[in-house]
Amino acid sequence: MNDPQDTVGPPGSRTVALSARGLSKEFRGFRAVKDVDLDVVEGEVHALVGPNGAGKTTLFNLLTGYLKPTSGTITVHGKDITGKEPEQIAHEGVARSFQITSLFDNLTPREHLELALQGMAGGGMRFWRSDSLLRRHRGRADELLEHVGLAGLAERPAGELAYGQKRALEMALVLALDPQVMLLDEPTAGMGREDVDRTIELVRQVAAGRTVVFVDHNMHVVGSLADHVTVLMSGEVLARGTYEQVRNDERVVAAYLGEDTHA
Amino acid sequence: MSTTTETDSPGTAPAPAGGGPALLGRTRGRWLLLAAGLVLALVLPWVIYPPVAMDIAAWALFAVALDLLLGYAGLLSFGHAAFWGGSAYVAGLTALHWGLPFPLAALAGAGFAMLLAWPIGVLSVRRSGIYFAMVTLAFAQMLYFIVNQWRGLTGGENGLQGVPVHFFGLEAVETDAFFFYYAALPLILLGMWFAWRVVHSPFGRVLVATRDNPARARALGYDVERYRILVFVISAGLAGLAGGVFAISHGFVSLQEVAWQTSGKVVLLTVLGGIGTLWGGIVGAIVIVILEDQLASSGFEGIGIITGSVFIAVVLLFRRGIWGTVSDALARRRGERPAAEAVSAADGEEGL
Numbered sequence: 147m148n149d150p151q152d153t154v155g156p157p158g159s160r161t162v163a164l165s166a167r168g169l170s171k172e173f174r175g176f177r178a179v180k181d182v183d184l185d186v187v188e189g190e191v192h193a194l195v196g197p198n199g200a201g202k203t204t205l206f207n208l209l210t211g212y213l214k215p216t217s218g219t220i221t222v223h224g225k226d227i228t229g230k231e232p233e234q235i236a237h238e239g240v241a242r243s244f245q246i247t248s249l250f251d252n253l254t255p256r257e258h259l260e261l262a263l264q265g266m267a268g269g270g271m272r273f274w275r276s277d278s279l280l281r282r283h284r285g286r287a288d289e290l291l292e293h294v295g296l297a298g299l300a301e302r303p304a305g306e307l308a309y310g311q312k313r314a315l316e317m318a319l320v321l322a323l324d325p326q327v328m329l330l331d332e333p334t335a336g337m338g339r340e341d342v343d344r345t346i347e348l349v350r351q352v353a354a355g356r357t358v359v360f361v362d363h364n365m366h367v368v369g370s371l372a373d374h375v376t377v378l379m380s381g382e383v384l385a386r387g388t389y390e391q392v393r394n395d396e397r398v399v400a401a402y403l404g405e406d407t408h409a
Numbered sequence: 410m411s412t413t414t415e416t417d418s419p420g421t422a423p424a425p426a427g428g429g430p431a432l433l434g435r436t437r438g439r440w441l442l443l444a445a446g447l448v449l450a451l452v453l454p455w456v457i458y459p460p461v462a463m464d465i466a467a468w469a470l471f472a473v474a475l476d477l478l479l480g481y482a483g484l485l486s487f488g489h490a491a492f493w494g495g496s497a498y499v500a501g502l503t504a505l506h507w508g509l510p511f512p513l514a515a516l517a518g519a520g521f522a523m524l525l526a527w528p529i530g531v532l533s534v535r536r537s538g539i540y541f542a543m544v545t546l547a548f549a550q551m552l553y554f555i556v557n558q559w560r561g562l563t564g565g566e567n568g569l570q571g572v573p574v575h576f577f578g579l580e581a582v583e584t585d586a587f588f589f590y591y592a593a594l595p596l597i598l599l600g601m602w603f604a605w606r607v608v609h610s611p612f613g614r615v616l617v618a619t620r621d622n623p624a625r626a627r628a629l630g631y632d633v634e635r636y637r638i639l640v641f642v643i644s645a646g647l648a649g650l651a652g653g654v655f656a657i658s659h660g661f662v663s664l665q666e667v668a669w670q671t672s673g674k675v676v677l678l679t680v681l682g683g684i685g686t687l688w689g690g691i692v693g694a695i696v697i698v699i700l701e702d703q704l705a706s707s708g709f710e711g712i713g714i715i716t717g718s719v720f721i722a723v724v725l726l727f728r729r730g731i732w733g734t735v736s737d738a739l740a741r742r743r744g745e746r747p748a749a750e751a752v753s754a755a756d757g758e759e760g761l
Contacts, residue, residue, distance in 0.1 A: 210628070212624070232624075233628075233633070234632075236627070236628060242628055244628070248625045248628075250618050250622050253621075261614060262629045262630075265631050266629075270611055273606070273610045273611075274606060274610065275611060279611050319625075
């Protein structure tokens, strides 16, 4: 319906949830991300794709404050968040997951979620109170565990969970922050077909009423979920549009050399 | 179609067995342990020369304070002598010049240690691992040189002589080390209780999370640096409380208290006992202080060689320290998983 180029520049009547302008990141002379413009419209699912080394994860780290941009600006719902710290960005309603599963191995899934819920609600600095205070979040924590299918594993240390279960917990942690914008870094990385389909279903569910940006190599996932796709190549935006549009874009085809069919 | 497919969800494995009885057993075990610790603290001056008993108690609190930082926040301070020794001087000076009762003098020292720790913490928590250790060491060395140079106040290398014990005119406490021990013990136990409170608080939970995975803790909205600064200040306060009591009990403050060897010794005690348990530091203090006292009274010159060898042996053979190794063995005998809250120093550094 819209021309793909319309997603850049003045968004018109649509509200832009997350936006980047002229975003660049240089590491000792190497420009990992070059002058990237990105507009993620509120409520959409937006995929970032590109070959390895295209700068997808660097862009993610810039958007969530784990890296500071060399130049450019980032806004969330019109508010400038450029240069803010990760925890401040989390409080702005932008939550992220990690490509490599990043959990607290000694904590149980329930404790993870209690911690995440407390992170948003506040009160973590209370060193003079009993940690039984965290139990007030237990109800919500168990709901989230149920939602991602971990209800039976609430009390097992996360280090002992199977890979797919860890990914599910990762997703539950993002959901616990009740974010307006979710950034998922390769939510299906390393998963078998069955887990991939389950994850697609889960993302589809949680995307209702939220804005989702995700990175994935799996074109099946991208095709199933994404309203819009931005293709990165060597740190630059190569193409953008709907999945069908970018899939047939000759520059994208050239960049991937048909790679998109086997994943 | 959009509902979760529960039958084939990733979490169909049964919940781990063992809720009630095992938990009850562990709780009872903790109470027994606490009771045993209290009894030991109370009988100590009957079985050991009272000033040595006081040294053990003070060093035990110092080690607990360091463990709070090292074991629970994963930060290795190599400058804690600044807080122990800084407080020792403040406690000594306030007792000497203002005639403060010793508990107030020790608390004044602890307060000074916290004030000192605030800027040092702010400047050093940006680093972790060996850099954190080096930055804290540098600040502690600065304090050492100030104390050494400011002879008019501190007595320089002669130390602060003739620190009196004031205790509301109670002569037994003021003159007899045996009674002094019982007057000072509540301060030590209060400090240990406080460390326990911090570990088992919402703050303590976040602290362990920032130790194990700081990047993830930030993604959950926690300002990791603020947590690290606060635990650094709390740890310094407890180290200061211990140093203040130690100084008063000795009746003088030596330059040794702010020297780097003291920072090294408390790390040694804590790692030897086992980090991340709080009890480990107490065990380490008992072992090392008694060992040093025995060697010193037998006229042996090379104390450092012996304690150093013990340290190396324990670190090589029992990576989790004395307490960690024993409690793991006990847990395994009862068929439980070893306590997860305890980690080795190396594990604490892996976070980022």
